[in-house]
Every structure is written in structure tokens, then in C-alpha cells.
Amino acid sequence: MDTPYPALLDDLKANTHVLAFDIFGTVVDWHGSIVREVQALYPSVDANAFALAWRAGYQPAMARVRSGELGWTRIDELHRLILDDLLPRFGLAHLSEAERVHLNRVWHRLDAWPDSVAGLLRLKKKFTICSLSNGNLGLLTNMAKRAGLPWDCILSAEVFRAYKPDPATYLGVAQTFDVQPHQVMLCAAHHDDLEGARACGLRTAYIERPLEFGASQPKDVSPQAGNDLHVRDIHALADALGC
Amino acid sequence: MDTPYPALLDDLKANTHVLAFDIFGTVVDWHGSIVREVQALYPSVDANAFALAWRAGYQPAMARVRSGELGWTRIDELHRLILDDLLPRFGLAHLSEAERVHLNRVWHRLDAWPDSVAGLLRLKKKFTICSLSNGNLGLLTNMAKRAGLPWDCILSAEVFRAYKPDPATYLGVAQTFDVQPHQVMLCAAHHDDLEGARACGLRTAYIERPLEFGASQPKDVSPQAGNDLHVRDIHALADALGC
Numbered sequence: 001m002d003t004p005y006p007a008l009l010d011d012l013k014a015n016t017h018v019l020a021f022d023i024f025g026t027v028v029d030w031h032g033s034i035v036r037e038v039q040a041l042y043p044s045v046d047a048n049a050f051a052l053a054w055r056a057g058y059q060p061a062m063a064r065v066r067s068g069e070l071g072w073t074r075i076d077e078l079h080r081l082i083l084d085d086l087l088p089r090f091g092l093a094h095l096s097e098a099e100r101v102h103l104n105r106v107w108h109r110l111d112a113w114p115d116s117v118a119g120l121l122r123l124k125k126k127f128t129i130c131s132l133s134n135g136n137l138g139l140l141t142n143m144a145k146r147a148g149l150p151w152d153c154i155l156s157a158e159v160f161r162a163y164k165p166d167p168a169t170y171l172g173v174a175q176t177f178d179v180q181p182h183q184v185m186l187c188a189a190h191h192d193d194l195e196g197a198r199a200c201g202l203r204t205a206y207i208e209r210p211l212e213f214g215a216s217q218p219k220d221v222s223p224q225a226g227n228d229l230h231v232r233d234i235h236a237l238a239d240a241l242g243c
Numbered sequence: 244m245d246t247p248y249p250a251l252l253d254d255l256k257a258n259t260h261v262l263a264f265d266i267f268g269t270v271v272d273w274h275g276s277i278v279r280e281v282q283a284l285y286p287s288v289d290a291n292a293f294a295l296a297w298r299a300g301y302q303p304a305m306a307r308v309r310s311g312e313l314g315w316t317r318i319d320e321l322h323r324l325i326l327d328d329l330l331p332r333f334g335l336a337h338l339s340e341a342e343r344v345h346l347n348r349v350w351h352r353l354d355a356w357p358d359s360v361a362g363l364l365r366l367k368k369k370f371t372i373c374s375l376s377n378g379n380l381g382l383l384t385n386m387a388k389r390a391g392l393p394w395d396c397i398l399s400a401e402v403f404r405a406y407k408p409d410p411a412t413y414l415g416v417a418q419t420f421d422v423q424p425h426q427v428m429l430c431a432a433h434h435d436d437l438e439g440a441r442a443c444g445l446r447t448a449y450i451e452r453p454l455e456f457g458a459s460q461p462k463d464v465s466p467q468a469g470n471d472l473h474v475r476d477i478h479a480l481a482d483a484l485g486c
Contacts, residue, residue: 076421128384138420141371141396153384153397158419176401177381178319 022188023133057082108142119234165196205229265431266376300325362477408439448472
């Protein structure tokens, strides 16, 4: 990481109460997990293309909720809408309802990045750690239970009935814990998410996840202005925050 | 506990997915915890009477929200309204704003009953365990972090914007985890709460907490018809459910 000014680090250590984590890509490896499951279940499918196509449907699906075209719809349902569109394109139109339900739940079975559990356990000793994900509560609970993610509290767009980057989500974390926005730090691997949080007065930490989209599509993780911290992974975040 | 029919136990073990716990009185000892803090802070006050009076204001305060007289108001705020009314009656009208804020947060610092943490850890191996409390998310998170309550997910009236026994709370648990109501069991020390859950199709376990209101006011914990299980404490619940 770039070394921030010592005064900034002291301020962050003294005044941050809550670390809110983005989940998909930041704490768990959605691409690798979906590739592994699809390869095992349907070996003839291009699992990399399948995972990328499924994820590519995510923002447009949430946009339909944000615009009001769809009423409040949970990510489980949005993932299923995208999946049903996707299956014929990958020669899987024949999948039964039960097979579709099982495959859709792969999002509950995502594996954590190797540093996530140990890094979160370090941070949890000093801070309140929570999720702030567009994933629904049931999905996030099942994921945490399976992967051992030690959240103090699971927060989700579902609690606030709004998808990130709606300010209601970022400010909702501060309100939930009865602290000021600057006492909350959003930790995420996506600059647009961090930008939304910063606009609400939250602190921000960018976490590099160069392989979020797989080894064939490495992500540009060079620092961008505006974030309070830029770290390689969650261990490095714990180092920076003195845990 | 009364031994239920083996067939019922087999059914509960096979079909229950989620155990939702009431908190105040069921998992934590609000009376003893408040008595201890008040005795330490304000030795001249009758701490037993103070704790009972504070709690006695709880249902009437929630009734003002249910009736619409108050808009949605979190328990932290309701506890504070009751506290401000109460202080003059106990010779504490002189308390500063900071002292009132600190005392009001005693509800975040309640101690667990001696069996709670170990019993929940046993149940967690087999079931998804969550809170379903009228306490707000921040309160429940701070309490769980301090007392070591190992929830898979913290659910609260705050998530459903309705106080128990509103059906939206009980059915909300089933919806959150995408299961049928009969796959959720409410575990509580209060028959009215269990009755509300049963009316929504949930399974119910009554947990005896004879000293909920202190040693001077032992509670009648004799079995009542209708509950699927009647157990002495959370260890006995884990025994009954084969954990």
C-alpha cells in the first residue's frame, strides 16, 4: 500500500468505530467459486464465460429495481432472472427447476479470499465489522456460516430497501450503530461503491482484488485519489489500522 | 422438560432449519444486569424497583408505536423516553445528558444467562440461529459482541419495521431465509410471543427463566398447552434437538 500520512492513520484508528465490507469480489471470490461449481456440474460449458455473463447481468438487474420498473426484488430473485436468460445461451435450457434452484444458490456458497477470515478476525477485536452488500440477508447468512465469516452484524440492501450506491445504504450503517458517517469506513474492491460512500461522509478503504474477474481478465488496481486507504488485502487493512 | 412424543421430536429435528430467539429475558438477564449497574452507579436507589419500573414501561411504549401515535421508533429511543420519566421518581432527576446516555446503554450491556453462549454454540452446529427481538440492530450487535452470543444473523423488529407480536416479524424470519413458517422455531420465555409465532405457523419452544424478574418475583414457568417444546434452558433445548 501507499503509506498514508501518520496523522491520517492516527485519526482513522481513533475515530473509526465500524468497518462495513462490500462482499462480492471484496470478501469472497465469486468468479472462482462459480467457475469451480459450473465446471464440476456441467463440464462442457465455458465456465469462465458463464460466470462473467451471470455477473454482467447484475448491475442492469438492480437498475430495473432502482428505476422502479421492478418493485423491491432481492438479489436471489435477480440472480434467477439473469440465470434463466443465460441458460439457453450456454446449452443449458434443459435444466429442471430443481437444478436451476440449486445452481442459483451458488451465490450462497462462494468461497472467501484466502486472507478474509483471518483478516476479519483481527479487525473484529478492535472494530465492529459488518457486511454492507446488495446481497440479501439469507444469502449473506448462508455464505457467512459456510465460509466462517465472523461478522458482528450482517447488513444488506435488504435492510434499507435500497441498493448501493443509494445514500440510504451508507448512511443506514451509521444510523444503525448510532455513530457519525465519518466513524464508518466502507471497505470495498470497487471505486464506484467507495465513491458513493465518500459522498455520504464515510471513510473509505480500497482493497485490491486483481483476480476478481479471473486470471484471464486481471483488473487495474492502481490507486485512485480520494480513498483514505489503499491496501492489498484484509490482512494489510488490519496492519494499517493497528490490529 | 416434559418428554414430547418421539415422532414430534423426529419431525422437529428433520424439518426445523432456523431457530429464532427472543432476547430480553430469554437469552440475557435484563433484570440482574440492570440491578448490578444501578447498584454500582447509584447505591442509594432501589435497583430492583428501578429495573422493574423501566421494563414495565416497555410494552406501553411499543403500544404507542403500534397504534401510530408515534412513528417508527427504535427501542433505544423508547428506553430513553421511559428513563427520562423514571429518573425523578428515583431521586435521579439531576442526571446529566451524558449520564443518561450512558445509563440508557445498559441495555446494550446485558449479561447472558449462564447457559446461553454454550447452548447456542451447540445449536449453531445444526441450525441457523438468529435473534428475533424488538431490540434494535445496534443494541443487539453491541450486546452480542460483548456477551459472545454467536448469532448467524441478527434479526430485529427494526428490519421488519414492526414490533412483535406483529405477524410481519415472525413471517419475516421465514421469508428472510426462504423457508416455510413451520421450518422456523421461535424460542422464547414469554407465552404471548410464542402464541404470536404459533398463529403464523412457526414451531415454538418455551424456555423457563424463573428469575427473569429477580429472586423477589419468581415467574410461574409451568407448561402451557400449544408449545412444541418446553425446556429448562438452552442446553436442554440442544439436548431435545439432538445437538
